[in-house]
Amino acid sequence: MDAAATDLEIAFRLWRESINQRLSGYMAERLDCPPRLRESMAYSLLAGGKRLRPLLAMVACEACGGDPFAALPAGCALEMVHTYSLIHDDLPAMDDDDFRRGRPTNHKVFGESLAILAGDALLTLAFEVLARDVQPGNVAAACCADLASAAGECGMVAGQVVDLEAEQTGVKDVAHLEGIHRRKTGRLLMSGLTMGGRIAGADAPTLRRLEEYGQGVGLAFQIADDLLDVSGDPEKMGKGVQKDAGLGKLTYPGLLGVDESRRRLWGLLDEAKQQAASFGTQGAKLAALADFVGKRDH
């Protein structure tokens, strides 16, 4: 590993600490929140994880010449939306999962009703944090619209609906699979980049370059996830590997084979890194995040 890569990894580690601290702070300041509800929200929100979505917002802000820490509230809002989606997706009526990140899922610990409400509260809090802590107000409003559009009935929620439908009908082909992932995970990742750019005051062409970077990285993220499920180490992942294959869910390796999936992953990451290069030295962390997505082992 070269020195520059090490510096970037140290930077990401420090940023991740700031994200975790800010998330803890948002939980601690909810003074009028019923204690059991706060426990349930914090159980899932503060469970660790890669914090990829907040990092994307901060990296995009820096790439566009802004202070990356100005994007912390947007990053935390993204993480709240991501966490609520995991809590609701794990429910018995949805994917019915008992474990997540090596721990019992929220409803296994707190019961179904509190898990539903903790998810609802995290989704709502995301918009409170964005609307209140992003400055100035017109940028905050634009970020709220970005996040809602990415997370809502044409974005992440649509992805979950289509994914549940595909369990009944089967996935037809790669285009179908990509359509599901674009909505289920891609659009939320992309909104992190857009919000980060907006907070830095980026113009429309710059936001479009971030989107092009995000499209590649979002898809790469999903291919890496599917590859991990075929070859990953269950101890590192905290859930049973080959679970998707066992449920008959179609995946990139299932549709294209492992080798072709890897080639596609690397191709997407190469393109993303070219986009990152167009941001000059300010975009170094965009390239590093693309590498991180390719190398992830949990």
Added chain:
Amino acid sequence: MDAAATDLEIAFRLWRESINQRLSGYMAERLDCPPRLRESMAYSLLAGGKRLRPLLAMVACEACGGDPFAALPAGCALEMVHTYSLIHDDLPAMDDDDFRRGRPTNHKVFGESLAILAGDALLTLAFEVLARDVQPGNVAAACCADLASAAGECGMVAGQVVDLEAEQTGVKDVAHLEGIHRRKTGRLLMSGLTMGGRIAGADAPTLRRLEEYGQGVGLAFQIADDLLDVSGDPEKMGKGVQKDAGLGKLTYPGLLGVDESRRRLWGLLDEAKQQAASFGTQGAKLAALADFVGKRDH
């Protein structure tokens, strides 16, 4: 009924039509939404109802000298949040209700997973509508923060958590009951007034007067609801009356008796109407809405 009252009732009927049209429009424009998800969202959102929350936003906007129709997006956002809360509250893991407004509840028609997701999508869409359609951007951001704070883990969601807890532990006294209602319904009603005032450009003392009006009306609304459950006509209500009493839920009539509950209701409405009078002729509809809350029969 005097002529002025009739004029106001006609105005409310026209406003309600505008609200319903705008809500239908918001559903129709969701082009990339999976059809079954849109059906599920529309089933509950377009099921009719009093549209009290949107009316509150419009009336507050007019009382503060604004164009009431400028508050339509905020009103629609409120109705989306209200509808999502009904869908989730009716779920088997929550209040487990089979009927709402005389029709099968969302999960009885569309299944639990789609009902959860339709609720999630309506909550998300509320913030998209607010952030995108309220102008200017800084007012939109302030409205997003108002709505999130009222609906979230210290507001409406907290109220539902405490209400579910009270089913186990029992309601201690009137203060306990009022605390539940303030969070479960009062704060959302109040946020409608605040948003309407903000959109009219109201200053802080004016927003405080709206809040005082809203505190009284919110509590009156709940007492009227409880009284209705004791004495209401099941055909008009579309659900079994005395359901709350049957479940052992404590209510105002249960704690104070019917007569004392009625006296309290009228006292609150008198105070609200005095607050309304402080807005002059522009506040006529605030007074009319207070009367409407007192007289509601469904």
